[in-house]
Amino acid sequence: MNGYMGHILYVDLTESRLRTEDLDPDIARQFIGGWGVNARLAWDAIPVDADPLSAENAVIIGTGPFSGTIVPGSAELSITTKLPLSGGIGTGCGGGHFPLMLKSSGYDHVVITGQSAHPVYLKIDNDGVAILPADDLWGKDTYETVDLLRERHGLCSVIPIGPAGENRVAVSMTFIDKGGTLGFGGLPAVMGAKNLKAVVACQGNQPLQVADHRRLIRAVDRMIEKVREYRLRPKLIEGGTFAMTSDWLKAMGSGSGSWESIHIDTRQALACPSCPMADKEVKRLREGACSPCTVYMTDFMSQDESSADSPLDNHNRAVNRVAVFNRQGICRINFNNVLNLMRSLFEKGILTTEQTGGIEIDRDYETVLKLIDMTAKREGFGDIMADGPLGAARRLGPEAEKHAIHIKGCSPFIDPRSDSMNSMAFAQMVHPGRSNYACGGVGIYMQERPVSQFVHHAQRTGMSDETIQQTFTDELFNTPHLTKHAEDWYSLFNSLGQCHRLYIHRFHSMDSCLDFYGAITGEEIDAAELLERGERAWNMQKQLNVRLGFGREDDAAPEEWFKPMKAADALVPMMDYYKQRVVNRADTERMLDEYYDARGWDRDTGAPLPGKLRALALENYAV
Amino acid sequence: MAEKKKGPPIWIHAERCTGCLICVLRCSLKFEKAFNPDAARIAVRRLVGADTEYAVSLEDDCDNCGICVRNCLYEALFQEEKVRRRA
Numbered sequence: 001m002n003g004y005m006g007h008i009l010y011v012d013l014t015e016s017r018l019r020t021e022d023l024d025p026d027i028a029r030q031f032i033g034g035w036g037v038n039a040r041l042a043w044d045a046i047p048v049d050a051d052p053l054s055a056e057n058a059v060i061i062g063t064g065p066f067s068g069t070i071v072p073g074s075a076e077l078s079i080t081t082k083l084p085l086s087g088g089i090g091t092g093c094g095g096g097h098f099p100l101m102l103k104s105s106g107y108d109h110v111v112i113t114g115q116s117a118h119p120v121y122l123k124i125d126n127d128g129v130a131i132l133p134a135d136d137l138w139g140k141d142t143y144e145t146v147d148l149l150r151e152r153h154g155l156c157s158v159i160p161i162g163p164a165g166e167n168r169v170a171v172s173m174t175f176i177d178k179g180g181t182l183g184f185g186g187l188p189a190v191m192g193a194k195n196l197k198a199v200v201a202c203q204g205n206q207p208l209q210v211a212d213h214r215r216l217i218r219a220v221d222r223m224i225e226k227v228r229e230y231r232l233r234p235k236l237i238e239g240g241t242f243a244m245t246s247d248w249l250k251a252m253g254s255g256s257g258s259w260e261s262i263h264i265d266t267r268q269a270l271a272c273p274s275c276p277m278a279d280k281e282v283k284r285l286r287e288g289a290c291s292p293c294t295v296y297m298t299d300f301m302s303q304d305e306s307s308a309d310s311p312l313d314n315h316n317r318a319v320n321r322v323a324v325f326n327r328q329g330i331c332r333i334n335f336n337n338v339l340n341l342m343r344s345l346f347e348k349g350i351l352t353t354e355q356t357g358g359i360e361i362d363r364d365y366e367t368v369l370k371l372i373d374m375t376a377k378r379e380g381f382g383d384i385m386a387d388g389p390l391g392a393a394r395r396l397g398p399e400a401e402k403h404a405i406h407i408k409g410c411s412p413f414i415d416p417r418s419d420s421m422n423s424m425a426f427a428q429m430v431h432p433g434r435s436n437y438a439c440g441g442v443g444i445y446m447q448e449r450p451v452s453q454f455v456h457h458a459q460r461t462g463m464s465d466e467t468i469q470q471t472f473t474d475e476l477f478n479t480p481h482l483t484k485h486a487e488d489w490y491s492l493f494n495s496l497g498q499c500h501r502l503y504i505h506r507f508h509s510m511d512s513c514l515d516f517y518g519a520i521t522g523e524e525i526d527a528a529e530l531l532e533r534g535e536r537a538w539n540m541q542k543q544l545n546v547r548l549g550f551g552r553e554d555d556a557a558p559e560e561w562f563k564p565m566k567a568a569d570a571l572v573p574m575m576d577y578y579k580q581r582v583v584n585r586a587d588t589e590r591m592l593d594e595y596y597d598a599r600g601w602d603r604d605t606g607a608p609l610p611g612k613l614r615a616l617a618l619e620n621y622a623v
Numbered sequence: 624m625a626e627k628k629k630g631p632p633i634w635i636h637a638e639r640c641t642g643c644l645i646c647v648l649r650c651s652l653k654f655e656k657a658f659n660p661d662a663a664r665i666a667v668r669r670l671v672g673a674d675t676e677y678a679v680s681l682e683d684d685c686d687n688c689g690i691c692v693r694n695c696l697y698e699a700l701f702q703e704e705k706v707r708r709r710a
Contacts, residue, residue, distance in 0.1 A: 068658050070648050100644065104660055147671045155660075155668060177669075207657035217652070224696070237697070268676060269697070271643035276696045278641040282676055 001025055002211040003065030003520040004033070008041070009107045009129060011122060013194055014055055014114030018129050023108050029523070030617065033064035035091050035494035036537030037109060038080040042089055042544055043621060045111050052084040052186070053168055053193035055115035061159075061199065062109045064497025067099035068208045068273075070220050071516050072227065073504035075099055075272035076497050077176060079159075082548075083185035083433060084170040085334065085388045086408040089544040090185050090433030093494045095272040095280075096176030097157035098201050105204035116195040123153065125202035134197035138166060141327035143294075145198055146178055155203035161188040161196075162329025164376040168192050169386040171338060171375065173331035178296040179270060179280045185410055185434060186388075188329050211522030219515045223507050227276045236503060237269050241279045241298055244503065262315050270296070277503045283319055290320035297322055317365050324369055328376035335375065337411035338385050338392055339363065341404055350399050356381045405560045408550070410434040412558065417565040417574045420448075421583045421591075423483040429588070430483070430555045430595055430606075432545040439490040440483050442502040448578060451477055458482075461489050462510030462527040470598075479577060480595035491541075492534025536616045539608050542601075547623045552596075552606035557588040630687040631702055639699040640677040642667060646691035646700060653690050665691050 001023070010019045023037075031037045038060045050056035059081045066074035077099050080091040102110070105126045112122065119134040137145050145160035157177050164172040165188025172188035175181055191197075210216055227233065236244040239260075266285055271278035279298050285291040293316070325332050339361070345351035346361040353360065357380040359367065374382025384392045389411050393404035405412065407428055416425035427440025445454075455472050463471070463485050471481040493500045496513070510527045518524050562585060564571035574583045596603050600612030613619050650663040664685040668678045679699065692700040 068648075070645060070652070070658075097642070097644075100660065150669060150671050203660055205659060205661035207651075207655060207659040207662070209657050213652055213656060224694075227696070268638070269641050270676060271641035271697075273642075273644040274648065275641075275643050276645075278643065278697065284674070 001028065002209050002522050003069075004028055005103050005106050005108050005206060005208065007107045008109045008111060009124065011110065011112045011129075011131070012114040013112065013116040013120065013131065013196060016116075016131050018131075020107075028065075028108075030533065031537050031540065032492070032495035032533050033108060034062045034067070034076065034078040034497045035064075035080075035093065035491055036533065036540065037495070038062040038078050038091055039537055039540035039544060041109060041111055042080050043540070045113065046082050046089055046544075048547055050082055052082040052087065052190055055113070055194070057082045057113075057190055057193075059112040059187070059190060059194070059196075060109065061098075061102070061112075063099040063103055064495055065520050066516060067497035068103040069210065069216065069516075069520060070274050071216075071498065071520075072220065072223055072274055072276050072507060073272070073499035073501070074274045074497055075180075076494055076499045077180070077182070078494055078497075079182060079187060081187055081190050083187065083410075084168070084189050085185045085391070085410050086434040088408055088433035088548060088550055089541075090431075091494070091541060092182050092184050092187060093500075094176050094180035094182035095275070095499050096180035097273055098159060098176045099497055100273045101155075101157040101201035101203050103208055104206055105201055106206040110199070112194070112196065112199075115193065119195050119197050121149070121198040121200060122196065123200045123202065125153075125156075126204035126206050134195075137197045139163065142175060142329050143178055143296075143327050149198060149200050153200055153202050157201050158198055159200075160198040160329075161191045162327060162376065164329040164386075165189055165192040166197075167376065167378045167386070169330070169375060169378060170388045170391060171331050171334035171386060172329050173325075173334075174329050175296070175326065178326070180272065184331060184333070210520045212519045216516065216519035219512065219519060223512060224276060226507055230507075232503075233277065236277055236279065239264055240267065240269070240281055241503070259315050266319075272499065275499065275504065277501075279501060279503065285316050285319060289316040291316065293320050293323055295319055295323035295326060297326070321365065321368065324372055328372055330372055330376055333413055334388055334411045335372065335385070337389050337405060339368070339371065341389055341393065341400075342385065344403055345396065345400055348403075350403075351396060355396070403560065405558045407431075407556075407558060408434040408554050415565070416561060416583070417572050420575050420577045420579055421479065421588070422577050423479050423486050426479055426591060426595070427483050427487060429557055430592070432542045432550070439487050441486040442500065442505050445482070445486065451475060454482070458485060460509045461485070462513075462531045464528065476578070478594060478598075480591045481598045483595060484598045487538050488531055488534040490534075491538040492531060495534060495537050532616070536618060539599075539612065539616055539618055540621065542608060543613075543618065543621045543623065546605075546607045550606075552592065552604065555592055555606055557585070628687045630689045633681060633685070633687055633689070633692055634701040634703075635679045635681075636699045636701070637677055637679045638675050639697050640667060640675075640679050641697050641699075642669065642677050643696065645694050645696065646679075649690050649694045653688070 008021045031040045045058035062078040075095045119138040121134040123130045142160045142162040146158045149158045168189040170186040174183045174188045232244045266283045267281045269278040270280040285293040342361045375385045389404045389406040390409040393401040414425045424440035564573045647660045647663040651659045655662045664682045692702040
């Protein structure tokens with residue numbers, strides 16, 4: 001099977017049993033790999049009634065046919081599990097060396113079930129797979145764990161969990177090799193419940209064959225030529241994603257001693273395998289507050305730490321706070337949402353110091369660090385915060401629950417009152433399992449752009465002429481229809497093992513995907529067929545959650561979105577994409593109708609209709 | 624036995640290496656007709672507790688063909704005799 005290693009590794013932690021099965025070529029063809037094949041494997045591997053934190057739940061790791069090759073940005077890993085935050089089955093995707101290492105050891109996918117009696121880690125390489133004791137690693141943070149396992153196993157890639165995962169914290173998060181974020185929704189808690197401290201993929205010696213390597217080189221070289229000419233690339237390499245895409249660094253001052261110069265002086269760009277747009281970085285603070293301190297991140301995230309409503313205006317302290325989050329393995333998006341909720345409840349008098357153990361809930365540096373630590377340990381009030389926006393609010397009572405901002409128990413990444421009800425905001429509502437947040441489009445979908453630009457983008461990404469006519473008019477576009485297309489495209493990318501970030505995505509198109517896919521797998525298909533495979537994978541993810549009982553009501557917009565948000569000098573309501581009118585509940589419900597219609601799903605239940613399942617050859621997965 | 628060299632020496636600026644492994648992948652594809660980092664004649668190793676993230680080294684059987692240099696996108700590899708190796 002060109003492009004694949006052809007094997008799935010099954011690991012039962014309860015029985016310490018390992019077995020290898022062949023990857024079924026029909027499943028690979030239908031679902032491509034990564035995101036799609038993971039979903040298909042989850043159908044068999046995760047029982048409907050499995051508690052997310054039980055032995056019965058499975059952790060499914062997947063690579064795609066592009067993984068391990070030179071296709072620019074082909075280092076995306078997918079991990080599927082039943083998530084404690086949502087109770088749904090979701091697939092998180094992150095970039096790093098793991099896909100390349102896993103394939104070099106001879107596997108495309110790994111399915112981990114069971115629960116070890118004591119802490120262990122899984123080591124995978126082609127000389128042997130082993131479940132090894134991790135008693136000495138238990139209690140270590142994510143960075144310490146990665147470093148110790150690198151010293152032990154040499155060339156390898158590590159997915160660790162930190163103290164938060166060990167303590168089954170639902171607002172937990174982890175990383176591939178400290179860098180690529182993974183596990184929104186609480187994957188580390190699932191691993192912690194299995195007593196699984198880490199998964200290590202060592203560099204093996206298994207060759208990955210492709211059908212036509214000369215054609216692949218030609219296609220890659222054509223793309224790299226455009227990459228080299230991209231005018232913003234030098235800014236990305238020097239200063240990171242935010243330096244490239246906004247004036248944030250300049251806003252923080254320029255010249256010697258400014259945030260901009262400190263940032264650039266303390267960073268080194270890092271890339272995932274095959275990536276020409278190194279967007280990750282390591283920052284090493286050598287002087288000043290919190291030094292010495294080393295942290296791995298994409299600097300896009302540090303903007304979050306220095307936003308206007310944050311008192312954290314010190315570069316080092318902002319960076320250090322990221323380091324503390326990451327080392328403990330806490331998800332900043334979910335934690336910050338819970339913190340904002342608690343702050344709001346505190347201000348309203350719904351939450352008191354009696355309940356918080358004497359802590360005045362605030363967003364100042366010391367309080368935040370204290371709360372991160374308590375949450376990671378599930379200590380005192382941290383035990384409540386650890387359960388996420390919905391879980392924590394429920395523990396505080398019905399009045400608190402009214403104020404929680406969540407979708408399926410998870411925090412939204414985008415508040416449409418800040419931007420607009422664009423496809424990326426809407427996609428958060430309809431996402432099955434709520435495991436990630438970037439599937440409703442790429443960066444340009446969030447900013448006000450002319451319709452013509454969207455049409456061009458849709459054509460480039462394989463939208464049919466008929467769908468273009470249904471989606472776009474001269475002046476407006478249909479957000480639900482655009483969301484459906486963006487999701488299928490995203491599903492396709494993650495099934496291929498391909499990164500979807502805007503600055504790598506901008507070089508890819510349906511034509512390039514078809515060229516790479518043909519060169520790697522040897523299978524020549526057309527755009528409609530390839531996009532349909534992405535749609536099939538999306539529907540498979542949906543069916544996994546329909547089977548769990550998720551319905552239309554779970555896709556609803558949070559009530560708080562309909563209340564105007566306090567901005568600097570005004571109250572800002574939720575608006576449509578072009579900010580022409582206020583969006584109310586009737587509007588979002590109508591958008592759901594249109595989305596379900598576009599998808600061929602039932603308006604009442606939100607579930608795929610029998611005809612859609614038949615059209616996608618998914619009738620065997622009817623609920 | 625060392626390979627007969629086809630080109631001038633290759634100089635390494637490891638502090639510029641981002642770990643993208645494009646050099647490793649291109650090298651293995653050229654010599655093995657498959658992607659196999661273990662078979663590449665250039666190695667990129669991650670360091671623990673160092674000031675630089677990666678160490679880059681050439682294997683004995685590297686013939687200085689320069690495919691790694693031509694494909695490095697971060698100016699971490701050079702094949703100009705005038706460029707001196709940094710620390």
